Amino acid sequence: MSIAARAKGLTKIYGSDSASVTALEDVDFDVTSGEFTAIMGPSGSGKSTLMHLLAALDTPTAGEVWIGDTAVNNLADTPLTVLRRDRIGFIFQAFNLVPTLNARENIVLPVTIAGRKVDVEWFDKIIDVLGLADRLTHKPAELSGGQQQRVACARALMNRPDIVFGDEPTGNLDSRSAAEVLGFLRRSVDEFGQTVVMVTHDAHAASYADRVVFLSDGHIVDDIRGADQTDLLREVARIYPRTDGDTGPGRPSAEAVYRDGSAAPTSRGVPADDESDVERSGARHAARG
Numbered sequence: 001m002s003i004a005a006r007a008k009g010l011t012k013i014y015g016s017d018s019a020s021v022t023a024l025e026d027v028d029f030d031v032t033s034g035e036f037t038a039i040m041g042p043s044g045s046g047k048s049t050l051m052h053l054l055a056a057l058d059t060p061t062a063g064e065v066w067i068g069d070t071a072v073n074n075l076a077d078t079p080l081t082v083l084r085r086d087r088i089g090f091i092f093q094a095f096n097l098v099p100t101l102n103a104r105e106n107i108v109l110p111v112t113i114a115g116r117k118v119d120v121e122w123f124d125k126i127i128d129v130l131g132l133a134d135r136l137t138h139k140p141a142e143l144s145g146g147q148q149q150r151v152a153c154a155r156a157l158m159n160r161p162d163i164v165f166g167d168e169p170t171g172n173l174d175s176r177s178a179a180e181v182l183g184f185l186r187r188s189v190d191e192f193g194q195t196v197v198m199v200t201h202d203a204h205a206a207s208y209a210d211r212v213v214f215l216s217d218g219h220i221v222d223d224i225r226g227a228d229q230t231d232l233l234r235e236v237a238r239i240y241p242r243t244d245g246d247t248g249p250g251r252p253s254a255e256a257v258y259r260d261g262s263a264a265p266t267s268r269g270v271p272a273d274d275e276s277d278v279e280r281s282g283a284r285h286a287a288r289g
């Protein structure tokens with residue numbers, strides 16, 4: 001079992017003096033290679049901060065981050081840019097495609113920026129799995145949200161990165177498109193050996209992962225494997241109990257987790273008949289052998 005990314009003693013404080021916010025405090029976290037890890041927690045618990053630090057998009061106040069064996073903290077600008085370009089893939093909630101480029105051009109952008117030749121076999125494989133073959137000449141505005149996010153998934157994998165980071169990648173999608181994107185991330189782990197780290201509010205989305213890490217108030221408070229949606233909802237209710245009226249400053253709002261559908265499996269357009277937990281976790285465990 002190798003480590004794709006490691007955080008040690010990670011602390012992030014935004015602002016200074018009385019206006020400062022401690023978003024993460026002394027967090028240790030290893031991302032295992034070839035695994036799908038989800039990071040859950042209420043709004044403000046530090047999920048995006050942890051992901052951005054792990055993905056070398058931001059610098060910590062204290063602590064260290066490694067991508068594989070590379071210590072990220074002290075990298076100069078150029079090797080840091082190369083590391084982000086070649087070893088990390090990103091999928092954002094807002095897709096972040098280049099509007100003037102068509103789907104094919106968006107997908108191969110990381111390769112063309114790096115001045116390399118497109119690996120046609122790999123490109124075709126990804127496009128086939130994502131069902132994008134008949135959309136390659138379309139610009140983002142001519143694609144549905146789900147298709148745009150599938151293009152973003154293809155772009156994230158194009159360089160065969162060490163890790164793909166997804167920040168609420170299904171946050172803007174309907175349930176069917178979300179299931180397609182999550183199913184693809186799952187397949188990328190099972191079939192391509194990809195390492196995926198995804199931030200989500202949503203227990204349904206997190207149930208596609210092998211491992212779910214729960215954050216609260218800038219700390220990791222739980223870390224479980226092989227959980228289905230029911231298990232995750234139980235964990236959410238246990239870790240973030242409803243505290244109606246108790247959402248004062250400094251307290252992460254459990255409501256955010258609930259409001260976003262994590263405690264209500266059918267509320268965020270996640271149809272009960274969409275794909276049962278049993279089927280999905282069965283597929284996950286079968287794929288893992």
Ligand SMILES: Nc1ncnc2c1ncn2[C@@H]1O[C@H](COP(=O)(O)OP(=O)(O)OP(=O)(O)O)[C@@H](O)[C@H]1O
Binds near residue numbers: 014022042044049050
């Ligand atoms: N650039 C910033 N400046 C000041 N405070 C920030 C900044 N970014 C995040 N924070 C604060 O740090 C804490 C953690 O934020 P973070 O975005 O990591 O949480 P999150 O769990 O991802 O929340 P959400 O689910 O709402 O995106 C919050 O209190 C947030 O207000």
